[in-house]
Amino acid sequence: MTVDSTDIERRQFLTGTAAVLGGLGAGVAAIPFVSTFQPSERAKAIGAPVEANIDQIEPGQRVTYKWRGKPVWIIRRTEEQLAALEQMRDILADPDSASSVQPEFAENSWRSLNQEYLVLVGICTHLGCSPSFRPLAGDVVMGADSVGGFYCPCHGSKFDLSGRVYAGVPAPTNMDVPPYKFLNESRILIGELAEGEGA
Ligand code: FES
Numbered sequence: 459m460t461v462d463s464t465d466i467e468r469r470q471f472l473t474g475t476a477a478v479l480g481g482l483g484a485g486v487a488a489i490p491f492v493s494t495f496q497p498s499e500r501a502k503a504i505g506a507p508v509e510a511n512i513d514q515i516e517p518g519q520r521v522t523y524k525w526r527g528k529p530v531w532i533i534r535r536t537e538e539q540l541a542a543l544e545q546m547r548d549i550l551a552d553p554d555s556a557s558s559v560q561p562e563f564a565e566n567s568w569r570s571l572n573q574e575y576l577v578l579v580g581i582c583t584h585l586g587c588s589p590s591f592r593p594l595a596g597d598v599v600m601g602a603d604s605v606g607g608f609y610c611p612c613h614g615s616k617f618d619l620s621g622r623v624y625a626g627v628p629a630p631t632n633m634d635v636p637p638y639k640f641l642n643e644s645r646i647l648i649g650e651l652a653e654g655e656g657a
Contacts, residue, residue: 571639590609637650
């Protein structure tokens, strides 16, 4: 798992915490993906579900897991970011996610089971680059009215904090939402839907 945050002090705190807890220090930051109680690498490569912890994610922060060889982001959105999702409709190509790869539960502005936590495949739907996380309001790349989103540096596609693509950019669809379910309040299983959830 990797962690991204806009708050440098918080990042330093988290890094320090990791060092105390695991004795791993800077090595934690250098390892792109960390496995804990996970299936074998071979099993994951062919699609085994992956468990993710969400109880340490701060508002405005992103963590990354690996599922089927792809980065899967979990982003804990702030109240301000959630409130802004409905106001994005006019600049989005598919605000209701009618033409996207996702479970049925994602056909709404927050595209997630729990509005606070967005779970997203971190790959641009144009040609597969990895967009950058731009969580700050008024980000110079995302625009003055933005409360954050994702920017693909390859050809300039932009996505909001639900992974919905802006109109008029090269990416044709919203970013994919993988199947997942909550195991409890603090753990998500990526790669599997809850019983009764449509795909
Ligand atoms: S790969 Fe992202 S815009 Fe082209």
